[in-house]
Amino acid sequence: MEVEAAGVEEEREMNNSVMCQLTDPEGTPLGPSMYLPQSAGPKELQQMVNKLLSNEEKLPYAFFISNHELVVQLGSYLQNNKVSVEKVLTIVYQAQAVFRIRPVTRCSSTITGHTEAVLSVAFSPDGRQLASGSGDTTVRLWDLNTQTPLFTCKGHKNWVLCIAWSPDGKHLVSGSKAGELQCWDPQTGKPSGNPLIGHKKWITGISWEPVHLNAPCRRFVSASKDGDARIWDASLRKCVMCLTGHTLAITCVKWGGDGVIYTGSQDCTIKMWETSQGKLIRELKGHGHWVNSLALSTEYVLRTGAYDHTCKQYSSPEEMKKVALERYKKTKGNGPERLVSGSDDFTMFLWEPSVSKQPKTRMTGHQQLVNHVYFSPDGQWIASASFDKSVKLWNGITGKFVAAFRGHVGPVYQISWSADSRLLLSGSKDSTLKIWDIRTQKLKQDLPGHADEVFAVDWSPDGEKVASGGRDRVLKLWMG
Amino acid sequence: MPQGDYIDLHRKRNGYRHDHFERKRKKEAREVHKRSQIAQKTLGIKGKMLTKKRYAEKALMKKTLAMHEESSSRRKVDDDVQEGAVPAYLLDRDSTTRAKVLSNTVKQKRKEKAGKWEVPLPKVRPVAEDEMFRVIRSGKRKTKQWKRMITKATFVGPSFTRKPPKYERFIRPSGLRFTKAHVTHPELKCTFNLEIIGVKKNPNGPMYTSLGVITKGTVIEVNVSELGLVTPAGKVVWGKYAQVTNNPENDGCINAVLLV
Numbered sequence: 024m025e026v027e028a029a030g031v032e033e034e035r036e037m038n039n040s041v042m043c044q045l046t047d048p049e050g051t052p053l054g055p056s057m058y059l060p061q062s063a064g065p066k067e068l069q070q071m072v073n074k075l076l077s078n079e080e081k082l083p084y085a086f087f088i089s090n091h092e093l094v095v096q097l098g099s100y101l102q103n104n105k106v107s108v109e110k111v112l113t114i115v116y117q118a119q120a121v122f123r124i125r126p127v128t129r130c131s132s133t134i135t136g137h138t139e140a141v142l143s144v145a146f147s148p149d150g151r152q153l154a155s156g157s158g159d160t161t162v163r164l165w166d167l168n169t170q171t172p173l174f175t176c177k178g179h180k181n182w183v184l185c186i187a188w189s190p191d192g193k194h195l196v197s198g199s200k201a202g203e204l205q206c207w208d209p210q211t212g213k214p215s216g217n218p219l220i221g222h223k224k225w226i227t228g229i230s231w232e233p234v235h236l237n238a239p240c241r242r243f244v245s246a247s248k249d250g251d252a253r254i255w256d257a258s259l260r261k262c263v264m265c266l267t268g269h270t271l272a273i274t275c276v277k278w279g280g281d282g283v284i285y286t287g288s289q290d291c292t293i294k295m296w297e298t299s300q301g302k303l304i305r306e307l308k309g310h311g312h313w314v315n316s317l318a319l320s321t322e323y324v325l326r327t328g329a330y331d332h333t334c335k336q337y338s339s340p341e342e343m344k345k346v347a348l349e350r351y352k353k354t355k356g357n358g359p360e361r362l363v364s365g366s367d368d369f370t371m372f373l374w375e376p377s378v379s380k381q382p383k384t385r386m387t388g389h390q391q392l393v394n395h396v397y398f399s400p401d402g403q404w405i406a407s408a409s410f411d412k413s414v415k416l417w418n419g420i421t422g423k424f425v426a427a428f429r430g431h432v433g434p435v436y437q438i439s440w441s442a443d444s445r446l447l448l449s450g451s452k453d454s455t456l457k458i459w460d461i462r463t464q465k466l467k468q469d470l471p472g473h474a475d476e477v478f479a480v481d482w483s484p485d486g487e488k489v490a491s492g493g494r495d496r497v498l499k500l501w502m503g
Numbered sequence: 504m505p506q507g508d509y510i511d512l513h514r515k516r517n518g519y520r521h522d523h524f525e526r527k528r529k530k531e532a533r534e535v536h537k538r539s540q541i542a543q544k545t546l547g548i549k550g551k552m553l554t555k556k557r558y559a560e561k562a563l564m565k566k567t568l569a570m571h572e573e574s575s576s577r578r579k580v581d582d583d584v585q586e587g588a589v590p591a592y593l594l595d596r597d598s599t600t601r602a603k604v605l606s607n608t609v610k611q612k613r614k615e616k617a618g619k620w621e622v623p624l625p626k627v628r629p630v631a632e633d634e635m636f637r638v639i640r641s642g643k644r645k646t647k648q649w650k651r652m653i654t655k656a657t658f659v660g661p662s663f664t665r666k667p668p669k670y671e672r673f674i675r676p677s678g679l680r681f682t683k684a685h686v687t688h689p690e691l692k693c694t695f696n697l698e699i700i701g702v703k704k705n706p707n708g709p710m711y712t713s714l715g716v717i718t719k720g721t722v723i724e725v726n727v728s729e730l731g732l733v734t735p736a737g738k739v740v741w742g743k744y745a746q747v748t749n750n751p752e753n754d755g756c757i758n759a760v761l762l763v
Binding site: 139140142143157158159160180181182184185200225226227228248272274289315316394395432433436452453454455469470471472474478479 | 584586587588589590591592594595728731732733734735736737738739
C-alpha cells in the first residue's frame with residue numbers, strides 16, 4: 024500500500040509542469056513562454072528549439088540555466104537547485120558545432136629541423152600546410168601527410184618572430200627581429216619578392232585583411248616595437264599606409280571583420296584605425312599597464328576565411344568571398360563585434376568597440392599578467408592564459424567568469440581552440456600541453472613530451488592535428 | 504719655468520721678437536722628430552718607461568680616432584643573430600631563472616637503489632665520534648655518562664617527538680635543527696631556499712644517517728616543487744637530492760648543490 028502511494032505521488036510530481044522561456048545567448052526570447060513538463064530533458068528541449076527555429080536539419084544545442092549547464096531532466100534540476108516553480112524559468116540555448124572534434128592523445132611525430140628555438144607555428148586556413156618560424160632565421164614548411172620537412176625558407180637576417188597565412192591560403196608572411204617582413208609562396212617555398220623594409224625595430228604581430236572584404240587577399244598589417252603599424256600590399260610589395268600614434272611598442276594587431284584595425288600597445292591604450300585613409304577612429308583607454316593580447320569574437324572565422332570543417336576547395340576568389348561573408352555573418356550574429364584585451368595589470372576588458380568607448384566588462388581574477396586571450400570559434404567563450412599557471416574561461420557575451428583550469432606548473436604561454444569550440448589547448452613553460460574540456464570544465468588530456476618550454480601551439484582548422492614548438496628546437500605533431 | 508711674470512711684462516712693454524712666431528712654429532715641428540730620436544736612443548730602464556708611456560699615448564689616440572670615425576649616419580641595425588631566441592611576447596621581459604627538464608627518472612631510481620651517486624664532493628673529511636658527540640653527565644651525582652649531545656646540524660622532520668627525556672640517549676638541540684637549505688643549481692648558478700624533506704645518506708656512517716645529522720658531504724632530499732620541473736612523462740617533480748657543501752655547524756645555514 025505504501026509503495027503504491029509513493030508511486031502515485033511520484034507520478035503526480037512528474038506531471039507537474041514548469042513555465043519556461045527559451046532565450047538565445049544575446050537575450051532575445053524565442054517563442055512565447057510555455058509550460059513544459061518536468062520530465063523534459065535536453066533532448067526534448069533540443070527538438071523544441073529546432074522546431075521553433077524551423078531548422079531544416081536537426082542542429083545540436085546546449086542549454087544553460089543561470090550559467091549552469093542543464094544535463095538532467097528539468098524536474099531533477101529543479102529539485103537539486105530548489106528553483107521556485109512560480110517564476111518563469113529562463114533557459115538559454117547555445118548552438119553547438121555540428122561536427123565533433125576528437126581530442127588528440129598522442130604525439131605522432133617529433134620533427135627536427137630547426138637549429139634554434141621554434142618561435143611561432145601556424146596551420147594554413149585549409150589545414151593542409153604547416154609553417155613554423157624559428158630563432159635560426161628560417162621559416163620551414165612541413166608536409167603533413169608524411170610528417171617531414173618540405174621547404175626551408177631562408178632570407179631573414181634575425182629571428183623570425185611572427186608568421187601569418189593569408190585567409191585564402193595563397194600567401195605566407197613572416198616578420199623578423201630585424202624589422203623586415205618577407206612574403207613566401209607556400210607551394211614552392213621561395214620568397215615572392217624582396218623583403219619589405221620600413222619598420223625600425225622588431226615585428227610583434229601580423230594580421231591579414233579578411234577575405235570577405237577583399238578577395239583575393241592582398242593587404243596585411245604589421246605591428247612593430249617602434250610604435251607604428253604599417254599596412255602593406257603583397258602584390259605591389261610596398262607599404263601602403265603607416266598608422267602612427269602609439270607612443271610605445273605595439274604588442275598586438277588585429278584586422279576586424281568590419282574593416283577596422285585594432286592595435287594594442289605598451290602605452291596601455293588600444294587604438295582603432297580605419298583602413299581607407301589610415302585615420303584613428305577611436306582610442307580605448309582603461310588598462311593600467313601594457314596591453315599584451317587582443318582577441319576578436321569573429322577572429323577564427325576571419326583567419327580561416329571560406330574554409331571550414333568540410334574541407335571544400337574553392338576555385339574562384341569571388342566564390343571564396345561570398346562563402347566567407349556568409350560564414351562571417353553567421354558567426355557575428357546580430358550583435359556588434361566584441362573585442363577582449365589582456366594586460367600586464369592582471370585584468371582583461373571586454374569591449375564593444377563600434378558601440379562605445381567604455382569597456383563593457385572588466386574581467387578580474389588572474390594573479391599574474393595575462394599573456395594570451397582567445398575567443399572560441401563560435402564566439403561564446405573567452406579563454407585567457409596567464410603567468411599565474413592557470414587558464415580561465417569566461418562567458419563570451421557578458422564577460423562573466425565561468426571556470427578556472429589549473430594543472431600547469433609553469434606560466435601558460437599560448438592557447439588554441441578546437442574548431443568546434445568544445446576543447447581548449449594550452450602550452451606552457453613547464454614543457455607540457457594540456458587539453459581542457461569545456462563541457463565538464465576539467466582536464467581532458469595531458470600531452471607531455473617536450474624537453475623544454477613550449478612557445479607556440481596551433482590546432483589545425485579541420486581538427487585533426489595539433490602542432491607545437493618550443494625551446495627544444497623540435498616540432499611535435501599530435502594526433503587523436 | 505719662470506717664477507714671475509717678467510717675461511710677460513717685457514712682452515707687453517716691448518712686443519715679441521721679430522722671428523718669434525716663425526721659430527716657435529719650426530720648433531714645434533721639430534718636436535716630433537726630437538721625441539722619436541730620444542725614444543730610439545734611450546736605453547735601460549729609462550727606455551722601457553718611455554716606451555710604455557708612448558704606447559699608452561698611442562692606444563689612447565687610436566681610440567679617439569675610432570670614436571670620431573663612428574659616423575652620425577645611422578645604418579640599419581644589423582645585430583648578429585644571438586643565442587636564446589624567444590618569441591615576441593617574451594622579448595621585453597627578463598626571463599626569471601628556470602630549471603631544465605629532468606633527466607631520465609629511471610636512471611635516478613637505479614642510482615638510488617645502488618646507494619651510489621656521482622656527487623660533487625666524493626671525498627669528505629671523516630668526522631670522529633668525539634667531535635660529533637659531547638658527553639652529557641646525568642644522574643643525582645652526575646656520574647652517569649651514557650647521554651650524548653650532537654654538536655652538528657641535524658634535521659628531524661615535522662612530526663618529530665622526543666623520546667622521554669629519561670631514556671633518550673642522543674640529544675639533538677633545537678638550536679642546531681634546520682628545516683631549509685640554500686640549494687644551488689649547478690648549471691643555472693642560481694640559489695633557491697628550499698625545504699628539506701629528509702637526510703638520505705651521511706658519509707660518516709649509517710648511524711648518523713638514521714639520526715639525521717647533516718655534515719659536509721651529506722646527501723639530503725629537498726622539495727623542488729617551486730622550480731616547476733616536469734619529467735618527460737609529464738609528471739611534476741617535487742623532490743630531488745642535493746649534497747651539502749659547507750659545515751653547517753660553523754655557518755648557521757646549510758648550503759647544498761643540486762644533483763642533476
